[in-house]
Amino acid sequence: MAKASIVLLLLLPIVYFVSTAKSSSTTTPTNFIRDSCSATTYPEVCIKSLSSYASSIKQSPRQLAQAALSVSLTKAQSAKTFVTKLAKFKGLKSREYGAIKDCMEEIGDTVDRLSKSVQELKNMGKSKGQDFLWHMSNVETWVSAALTDDNTCLDGFSGKTLNGKIKSAVRAQVLNVAQCTSNALSLCNRFAGKH
Template sequence: MAKVSSSLVLLFICVLCIIGTVEPAKPRGRHSQQARPYIEASCKGTRYPNLCIQCLSGFANSSTIQNPEELAKVALSVSLYRAHHTRWFLLKAAKQLQAVKAREYPAVSDCLKQIDDSVFQLSQSIRELRRMNESAVSDDVFWHISNVETWTSAALTDASTCLDEFPTERNMSKMKATIKGKVLNVAQVTSNALALFHRYAARYKAAAETRP
C-alpha cells in the first residue's frame, strides 16, 4: 500500500510540474530544508539546471530525496512521465492528421515511433535501477549500471531523432511547434536524468577502486 501511495504522489507532482499551473510545494520542516539545497546543488551538474530544479524541487518535502539514489529514481520517473505525456499527444495528433491526409502525418507518425521507444527504454532503465540497488558492489552492479546508461541514452537519442523530423521553419504550424516543444522537453529532462544517474553510479565505481 505504501508503494502505491508513493507512486500516486510521484505521478501527481509530475503532473503539476508539467502543466505548470501551481507553484512547487513550499519546503516545510527539517527534511525539506535539507532536500532543497541538495537538489539545487545536484542540478548544477546537469545540462539544464533550471529545468532540473523546476521539476525536482516539488519533491523537496520528501524525506528520502537526500541522496543520489533517490534523486536518480525521481529524475528517471519524471522523464518517463514526460515521455508518456508526449506519446499521448502525438498519438492524438497522428490520428487527426491521418484522417485528413495531412502532409505532416508521416513526420508525426515517425516521431511517435521514436517516443514509443523512449517510453519503453525509460521503463527498462527504472526497472534496472531497482535491480541494481538490490545487488552488492560486484561485477553485477556494473552490468546494471551499463544497462541503465544504455537505455537512458537510447531514450535521449530517440527524442533527438524525433526533433530532426521538425526542423525550424519561419511559419511553423501551431501543432508542429507544440510537438517540437514537448519532445524537446523529453530530451532535456532525460539528459538531466542521465547526468544524475551518472553521479549516483560514480559511488559504485569509487567503492570498487578501494576494494583490495
C-alpha cells in the same frame, strides 16, 4: 586576561550555534537537489521537476536518479499520448503526418527504454562491484538511447515546409522530455560515479 576568557566563553556558544545552523541549512534535501542539478545540462528544469520529490529523495544520489528517471518516463508517456492524438487530426499535410508517425515510434521507444531504466534501478538492490556496474551500464545505455530517440523525433520536423502549429506543439512536448532525460542521464552518471 580573565575578562577576555569570559568574553570568549560567552561567544563560543553563539559561534557554535551559527556554524551549526549554517551547516544544517546546506544539507537539506532541497539544497541537495539544487546542488546535484547544478551539474546537469538544464539545471532549472531539473530543480523544478525534482523539488516536489525532496522528502523521498532526502540526500540519496540513488533516490535522486530514480526520481529523475520517473519524471522523464512520465513526461515521455504524456508526450506519446499527445503525439498519438495529433496523428488523428483531420487536414494534416502528408509530410506532417509522416513526421508525426515517425515521432510516435521514437517516443514509444523512449517510453520503453525509460521504463526499463526505472525498473533496472529499482531491481538492482544493493548491488556492488561488477554487478553494480553492469546494472548501471544498462540504465545509462537505455537512457542515452531514449535521448537519441527524442532527438530523432525532432529531426523529423526539420525544414521550413513543416513550420507551423503542429511542429511547435510537438517540439515543445519532446524538448521537455529530452531536457528531463538529459538531466536524468547526468544524475545517473553521477550516482554511478559515487560507487
